Amino acid sequence: MTETKKKYKTFDSKEVRKDFALFNQSNLAYLDNAATTQRPNQVLEAEMNFYQRKNANPFRGIYDLSVEATDAYEEARKKVANLIHAKEAEEIVFTRNASESLNLVAYSLGELVLKEGDEILVGITEHHSNMLPWRQAAKRKGAKVNYLYTDEKGEITEEAFTKALSQRTKIVALTQVSNVFGRLNDLKTFAEIAHQRGIYFVADGAQSIPHRMVDVSDLGVDFLAFSGHKMLASMGIGVLYGKKELLEAMPPFLTGGEMIETVSLEKITYAPVPHKFEAGTVNTGGAVSLSAAIDYLNQYGMENLARVEEELTVYAYEKMERIPGIRILGSDDPRDHHGILTFQLEGVHPHDIAYILNQDGVAVRAGHHCAQPLLKYLKTPSTTRASLYFYNTKDEVDRLIDGLSKIRREMGYLD
Amino acid sequence: MESRTFYNEILTDHNLHPSHKARIEGTNMTLEGVNPSCGDDIILELRVNEDRIIEDGGFVGDGCAISQASADMMLDLIIGKNVEEAKRLSDIFLRMIKGSASEEEIEELEEASCLRDISHMPSRVKCAVLGWHTMEELVDHEEDED
């Protein structure tokens, strides 16, 4: 798509925060956006409006109301396709979340292409949701999972990527942005290398799609998974983008209602994509909320929001790195962090950190971030993570930093 | 903000300068206790003699200040006592956490009584009881084998 100069609404943090009930009601500094974001009123109202005015089971009824429900759902699909620059709306499959999307592709693509002795290359950085489904697929098909290691700063170079491929590699599964390092992988280059060797490329976009402009046609990946709830929409709606010819060739994942054309006792003809992969009554309210979330983001422009977030990230990184005893995981360049600061504070366990920050009204994540193999590789038992979104403020970051600065003293250290 | 003081001196002192965070000699009972959801992990060792007196105890592991300090305070309390007495004290501790121990009972827990307010912090209860549960399981398991 060629970019015509779009007219965006001017970003004003104070105005934006008025759209979120939580920020009006409480003084909590919500810094766990990589886990899930908050939802603006516009998104919640869109979903409510759907259920109040257009609610019927989509696809099933002949009457107008059901048609309206179907239209609302299919409009949302188009909105998602436009967001990620997919060629056709049929390339968008709605799921519950990124995890389900990744399970779907691991199962169905695995059934289509994996043979005994094949190899799947999976990033060591992967969330369990982009690791366990591949281990299952490998087990089912007699294939093997290999791991793609980053350097200690979380970087995967082109050379390291190429080296990790073998003659038998059939599928690569890699995240675009790591939920621990925040680092952006150069998927365009990697997908190109993979495709030259006839390897399929599956991308986890759970931490990238909510935060930046992504063009799947340009990236060239075969599949991309993400969740609505990490980008202002309701919990329970997710997306799998897949190239149409692959989706068409793949067997279904879940079976049942709505995903068939005809069923007799002898034969089943599946519905065309994407419906083949959407068994049962779909989450139309969720799809509508995702559509409204995309509208919300688009009024400011993904690139503008990414810039706002980067400025906040740099601000937070530079303050955080000065705290005695702090070690931030990943790159030394704050611009490589994309809103995610995972850190350790010497001598203090992450659960104590998160607990004490909570007393100060700051919400951060402590633990293994569903990436146990990565933390084991880094020889790091568990960590604390602060993750930002465009609606966070420097004031909230300051509260995080003030809280963190006091913790070692509070825990009995003398600095 | 009141519970910020929850990380009081007794607790932080046991966390930073534990008396029993080490392997002991002549261990005859060992058990690992884990909180899978948060990753707290301790290996508890005891040396119990023929008269069922806990002669010595130690632990190694990794976890939050509450889990580590609580295990250390527990060992302070139970070393030198017999197994039945240790189990009785553990029962008081677990009831204290649930908010159903009397003042006299809580006093028997000595420094471990500083964890009483944990009953208001559901997310931290598992941390506080890890060492105690592990100890109970360890001695009960040993009894099953006799």
Ligand SMILES: Cc1ncc(COP(=O)(O)O)c(C=O)c1O
């Ligand atoms: C990189 C990454 N992949 C996948 C997921 C799984 O997302 P969900 O829990 O919405 O399925 C997450 C979120 O936790 C994530 O950060």
